[in-house]
Amino acid sequence: MESAIKKLQCHLSTLGDEKWLILEQVFKSALHCSKKSMAYQCLEQIEKKFQKTSPLLITLSAMYFESIGDFEKAEKISSTLIEENEINDIKKFLGLTNYLLHICRKSHDLPLTCVKLFEGYCRKITKDINNDNSL
Known part of the structure; x- marks a missing residue:
């Protein structure tokens, strides 16, 4: 080999x-x-x-350290991947929410009060997520 x-x-x-x-x-x-x-x-x-943040590199590094018996380092590396996935999911959610808000603003059939309520909701959830996760 x-x-x-x-x-x-x-x-x-x-x-x-x-x-x-x-x-x-x-x-x-x-x-x-x-x-x-x-x-x-x-x-x-x-x-x-x-890059060090690449999911492929993180996964392979964790596999390597697990194979040599350094389980603590493998666990630490794996937790990085889980955190990155959670942050990516949050960013995707925010992107989708803002896109839906954009569609609502362009729709003339929706009452203005609904759009304003949705805008407020989007601002609040974005603020809460950014404060909790330092995105």
Whole structure:
């Protein structure tokens, strides 16, 4: 398997974005075969491409630390992913709510009182979320 990694490294520069998918699969296979140093080499390559906040990098890092028995670090890394997902969900909710508000403002069939009530609700929920989560 190590000779396969060396061959892969020689060809990585000729590959496009699929090299990251290949490195991910080699990483997982190396962990499965208890080849920790090989997995770490793949992880190092992946770290060069993706930001520290990338869900892929966070997941693979947690997998690596779990495989070497550092469960505390794996848990800490995994909790980052969960927090990021929660923040993303909140941002998506706010985006959808504001889009619905935009539609309501453009609709001439809705009573103005309903639109004003909805605007107030949107302002309040945005303020509450931003205060609670420092978004």
